[in-house]
Amino acid sequence: VKIARSGPSTSAITGAVGARCAPDLMEGAILPSLPNTRISSTGVARVAVVTGGNKGIGFEVCRQLASGGITVVLTAQDETRGGEAVERLKALGLSGVVFHRLEITDASGAAALAGFLKARFGKLNILVNNAAVCGVEYGQEFDINEEKFAGLDFHQRVEWMLKNAREPIDSAKNTVQTNYYGTKHVIEALLPLLQASSEGRIVNVSSNYGLLRHIGNEEVRQELNDVDNLTQGRLDELLEKFIKDFEAGSLEMHGWPTKFSAYKVSKAAMNAYSRILARRHPELRVNCAHPGFVKTDMSMGFGVLTPEEGACNLAKVALLPGGGPTGAYFAQGEEAPFV
DSSP, X not given: OOOOOOOSOOOSSTTXXXXXXXXXXXXXXXXXXXXXXXXXXTSSOOEEEETTTXXXXXXXXXXXXXXXXXXXXXXXXXXXXXXXXXXXXXXXXXXXXXXXXXXTTOHHHHHHHHHHHHHHTSOOOEEEEOOOOOOOEESSOOOTTSHHHHTXXXXXXXXXXXXXXXXXXXXXXXXXXXXXXXXXXXXXXXXXXXXXXXXXXXXXXXXXXXXXXXXXXXXXXXXXXXXXXXXXXXHHHHHHHHHHHHHTTOTTTXXXXXXXXXXXXXXXXXXXXXXXXXXXXXXXXXXXXXXXXXXXXXXXXXXXXXXXXXXXXXXXXXXXXXXXXXXXXXXXXXEEOOO
16 A cells, blocks of 8 residues: 555645645645644544654654644653743644653653653554664764765765764664664553554654665574564564674674664664564554655754655654555655565
8 A cells, every 4th residue: 555645735834845745644634724724534633742852853743743733742851952842833833732751761751651641632643753863973073064075965975974983882782772672662651542542553763774685684684574473572682682793793794784783773673563563453553664864963964855854754654544554664655665
């Protein structure tokens, strides 16, 4: 099943996105700038949670969902920055946005968020797991506006990042804990609320770096792709093996990626977990979505898409029509293979 194509050109979602997020994708929600505004086909506003919502892609996802009349709970680990993000959205006329602090690696924090949602809304319709870390460091301070970067094309910029990135073991461990286990904490805590709503949606923000082609070990690649037999316990074992091989300096020997290794492995694991979850909970829509190479802090501004464009690719998946695909991977708005 493919995503519905964008309809006629519209300025319904403000900013650079324009026609990329057309009203026919909003599933019953006519955007505020259009006539006959309504917030849902049932008259009850849907509720969405967006992790890592204070800046970049996450902030834009919040804005675009809120522009469609969806009540958005913007979460971030920094209370000040999260609160400021909500105020910026309210200044745009989006009053249906609230902030709740969330550090996704803290299971008790995820449980507290679930309690807040249950008490205030009694349900959750959409969960966008955007919060993540890239797990690499750069050995020098630099300005992406420097002249030496000005003439670099997309591939040259990526090559520069790969050449200059360092990945200490502590960063690798934190990346796996955040991108995989942290996201799992949030899903597990909010799952009952999603199940209580009509066809709850989970969008796990992924990456082309999470595709199985980046893992050289054929056995591991096959296991991660065998979602009929793969278990969460086996995923834990594979991640433990990855960290052990990382510490031993034997990533290449065992067929693991050697550049942005923890980011790639954590995203591949989250893709696999998403497919397990979709199989286990057919009443939900659980999908992975790659927003594209976006100009954000994580990409050091080297991306080719704006945050608005990247967020639109995620919002499309969050707002797929009822009965749409589940357990699927979307690359820049189109369904694509996990490999």
